[in-house]
Amino acid sequence: MAAMKSGNWIAHLILILGVAVFAFPVFVALIGSTHDAGTIARGEMPLRLGPHAVDNYRHAWASAEGERVKGVGPVGRMMLNSLAMGLVIAAGKIAISVISAFAVAFFAFPLRMFFFWMIFVTLMLPVEVRIIPTYKVVSDLGMINTFTGLTVPLIASATATLIFRQFFLTIPDELVEAAKIDGAGPMRFFWSILLPLTTTTIAALSVILFIYGWNQYLWPLLITTQRDMNTIVIGITKMIGASDAQTDWQLILATSVLAMLPPVALVVAMQRWFVKGLVETEK
């Protein structure tokens, strides 16, 4: 009994240490975002909240430009770009994947497996290994610096298609037959029976895909050169620039905190679905 208790003690200690290591950099950033540039630049920042929180966050939200930081849009605008990107990518991936999985799972037609494999092998072609040629295609289509260019090329999803297909294969044949006997056509079956059964999977995938979209880096870096197209993650790198001690660290830190808030809040709020979705996704 005593041994068990001491075991628990150690377990709590390890977990608290883990939690602390995870939280520490965010804690320091949070503190830094409440001090003024001078205090930080002199290396005199104390480890408690400073008096400039409201000023810094309001300033960052409205302009993001400070004494040294130039050429970035207001954080509000950059967050809106990221939000739009996350939402469109998540919704787009889910929409086109659920209908292609429906086609593959519920119809028999020539070249069915060929198409399925065609979607499947894109798993092996992450955007990073086809940067330059994909950039060329997007530029030939005149989609540089457009929202379409930012989102549509990322919308194909082998993973989502696989998951939906996997789930559709577990739907009993009797359900399909019953729907057919009742005179339901394929699209009626899809909307009234299949889609309502799929909501949990869709919710879990939405969280993961939204984060994927919000956190994109290399693609927006290539496709957007205009200031008002910057996403928040790209904006932070531009603000850091050469990372001098003299830069407007309070604004960079406030922006960093704001940039991680939406995806982190989403993960915490939807933790159960998110974890389930993630583990199922990768099976």
Next chain:
Amino acid sequence: MTRRAIFDNKLLPYALLAPQLAVTLVFFFWPVGQAIVQSMLRQDPFGLRTTFVWFENFVYVLSNPFYLNALRNTLVLSAAVIFLAMSTGLLLAVTADKGIRGRSIYTTLLVWPYAVAPAVAASLWLFIFHPTIGIFGRFLVRIGIPWDYTLNGTHAILLVMLAASWKQISYNFIFFLAGLQSIPKSVIEAASVDGAGSRQRFWKVLFPLLAPTTFFLLVVNVIYAFFDTFGVIHALTRGGPGKATETLIYKVWVDGVVNLDLGGSSAQSVVLLLVVVTLTALQFRYIERRVHY
């Protein structure tokens, strides 16, 4: 696997597949084809003449000392991320699986870094390890270590490793925890009854049963270290100082976008493509075997 009850429309399935296939063809297959063709072409400096050079670009790239440097950096970074993220993730998962109080709170507090973008993680750690304003950076300087990641390549890659691994621990934690929870408790009880101590139970029973999860995470972490660390490097060091943190993917970007060497960049892309294909194929082979077994 085909189901018995199906719809027999002739055109509808093609219409349903059309959007996904259109995006796949235009933005995946066409560019990959271009990359393969481009990797065997060479343009003169003015872009007036293009000649077909077979594998010369590959020979040039693979024998280039800068490429070998990038390869070494990538392998070092991958090894560090794999080791740090997997061992910490496993330790936390094993501990959280012990059925202690407050487990769900701990889990919540341990999964959120998954949602932090790599470049944002970089900015957080940069602020801590900045040599003149960061708390750890200043501390290192004060105790006599001339810490400066902007001048010292070793310092730079250490910082990249830290920021990249910090974010990836959560992912490993989530999967190890799920893996542990799928192991029936009776197996562990049986081991206890047979007199296995907790250390033995872990290494002789739990760890082997976790092998599929471990292998899966190994592949995912390699892909993460190869590609997703681009954001960390771009935000922290821009590949510097003096190419000390230039990885393969960073070099593809620099050569293609900054130096406009399309043939060389495409050849590097094709090499990376082969890496991903090999890893994915390995993974599926392994999973296949597990299913049959």
